[in-house]
Amino acid sequence: MEEIRLIDIKEEILSDNKGLAEKIREKLSQEKVFMLNLMGSPGSGKTSLILKTISYLRDRYRIAVVEADIDSVVDSEKVAAMGIQTVQIRTGGFCHVDAAMSEKALESLPLGQLDFIILENVGNLICPAETDTGAVKNTVILSVPEGDDKPLKYPLIFTLCDSLVINKIDYMDKADFDLERVRERAKVLNSNIEFFPLSCKTSQGLEDWIAWLDQEISSFQRGRL
Amino acid sequence: MHELPITKSIYQMVLKHAKRGNAERVISVNLEIGALSDLQDEWLQRYFDYLSRGTIADGAKLIIDRVPVAFQCNHCQQSFEVYSLLKDDLSCTQCGSREVTLVSGREYQVKNLEVQ
Secondary structure, eight states: OOOOEEEEEEEETTHHHHHHHHHHHHHHHHHTOEEEEEEEOTTSSHHHHHHHHHHHHTTTSOEEEEEEESSOOHHHHHHHTTTOEEEEEEOTTOSSOOHHHHHHHHHTSOGGGOSEEEEEOOSOSSGGGGSOOSOSEEEEEEEGGGOTTHHHHSHHHHHHOSEEEEEOGGGGGGSOOOHHHHHHHHHHHOTTOEEEEOOTTTOTTHHHHHHHHHHHHHHHHTTOO | OOHHHHHHHHHHHHHHHHHHTTOSOEEEEEEEEETTOOOOHHHHHHHHHHHHTTSTTTTOEEEEEEEOEEEEETTTOOEEEESOSTTSOOOOTTTOOSOEEEEESOOEEEEEEEEO
């Protein structure tokens, strides 16, 4: 029997994806297009937040949306109805968007004529956390009816995002949801996280979210990120 | 849930290095995966078996080392491991501060291969 040898590798499992994601960020930075990756559970309000964000920022920035869905076009139809350019990625059973998928989606957009791309990731809190999409910033949206224990149950995604939106705060009196507790639970995992409690339905709290985004997009375009 | 694409990435890396090292057969693959990852060991192995069928990695065993979640205190610099985040009592084991920084638990690496 031949002797057993050890081959040292020490290579990141998703290094190919990571490399491609870096390439995408470089391209976005050359073109001065800010891409936001929006992640959250089904029903947390990802599409509603996108629609609201468009209505606030469409006069300031040229916006496009990349919609990832396992197998439907419902969300992209809503965005397209606002007259916003939309690219649909059907992940075909895949539970998250990877860099190869977002690269393909970006190829079909006229980057030179855009300032801001919102990528709506597939709805769940587990898989999108493990894969870099090439976005400049990452946001998680969590909604009040989901409960305030989500950072405890799905910690990884909270360690990786730049901001956390708490949607449906108009539900607060009907739910056992402690805003301060969520803030603390997320902060302990990620001290840099920005926190935006809001309601897409009543528009309460939206200004802070829009101000943050506006600031991020404009400093990125000035090359300060 | 998303083990297939990740296993594919592992499989491709294993084959590349095994061929480069002129291996005839891969016996085991040592992985280092942070405890924050939700990857299921059983599914990684099943998908690996499926992908590697008929190749030199056919039958290789995935040995997964789960790296514990660890934090460092921003105040007293104490490092400490956390075994469950569900308990909601995450604070520095030395000074009690809740201002801490995650230092491990997100690892995602192929460490080495045992080959013949």
